[in-house]
Amino acid sequence: EAGVVQSPRYKIIEKKQPVAFWCNPISGHNTLYWYRQNLGQGPELLIRYENEEAVDDSQLPKDRFSAERLKGVDSTLKIQPAELGDSAVYLCASSLVRASAEAFFGQGTRLTVV
Amino acid sequence: AQTVTQSQPEMSVQEAETVTLSCTYDTSESDYYLFWYKQPPSRQMILVIRQEAYKQQNATENRFSVNFQKAAKSFSLKISDSQLGDAAMYFCACIHFYGGSQGNLIFGKGTKLSVKP
Numbered sequence: 001e002a003g004v005v006q007s008p009r010y011k012i013i014e015k016k017q018p019v020a021f022w023c024n025p026i027s028g029h030n031t032l033y034w035y036r037q038n039l040g041q042g043p044e045l046l047i048r049y050e051n052e053e054a055v056d057d058s059q060l061p062k063d064r065f066s067a068e069r070l071k072g073v074d075s076t077l078k079i080q081p082a083e084l085g086d087s088a089v090y091l092c093a094s095s096l097v098r099a100s101a102e103a104f105f106g107q108g109t110r111l112t113v114v
Numbered sequence: 115a116q117t118v119t120q121s122q123p124e125m126s127v128q129e130a131e132t133v134t135l136s137c138t139y140d141t142s143e144s145d146y147y148l149f150w151y152k153q154p155p156s157r158q159m160i161l162v163i164r165q166e167a168y169k170q171q172n173a174t175e176n177r178f179s180v181n182f183q184k185a186a187k188s189f190s191l192k193i194s195d196s197q198l199g200d201a202a203m204y205f206c207a208c209i210h211f212y213g214g215s216q217g218n219l220i221f222g223k224g225t226k227l228s229v230k231p
Contacts, residue, residue, distance in 0.1 A: 033219060040226070041224065043159075043221045095219075100164065103219050105158055105160070108157050110157075
């Protein structure tokens with residue numbers, strides 16, 4: 001079975017440009033997370049979905065970040081406009097509610113804003 | 115609010131020796147799971163071990179075991195017979211449950227483990 005798929009793996013953009021990240025979770029997983037991870041730090045939650053509903057977006061900087069999860073399957077995270085401080089790795093993870101609660105992670109997208 | 119604290123930014127262990135990584139957590143819920151995740155330089159996070167709070171027995175997975183002290187809200191990871199492939203960032207994480215729902219999966223800041231040959 002395929003794992004969590006993220007694209008692109010790497011992205012370099014100039015500041016003030018828009019950027020989008022895509023995530024396809026494991027089939028059947030109803031919970032989807034987006035995290036931001038700075039170098040040498042732990043993942044910080046941006047948004048959590050249960051099916052197509054964003055149940056916690058309190059840490060998402062809504063002035064420039066947006067996310068959607070159409071039909072409760074794959075998800076897109078967008079930044080517009082990007083700032084230098086947005087340089088980080090963006091991780092997507094999925095899990096089944098309750099069950100084992102184990103989150104399966106994608107390989108992440110490394111964003112560099114220049 | 116739920117918090118996870120890892121007080122050791124870096125640890126080092128000799129190959130074949132044993133090392134223990136520390137983690138403390140805080141949650142007001144009584145129903146929760148704790149995890150240790152490993153993130154090698156390739157970046158993909160993988161689960162090492164899981165502990166359900168309602169279980170008194172400490173979880174073990176081959177060379178990996180935990181010391182779960184519920185009253186102290188402590189959850190340490192012991193790696194026995196350390197191997198070069200164990201070198202990675204290790205993250206402690208917690209998720210809680212309430213009613214029929216679950217909360218967020220929250221991570222600590224991580225411990226970088228180096229293994230010396």
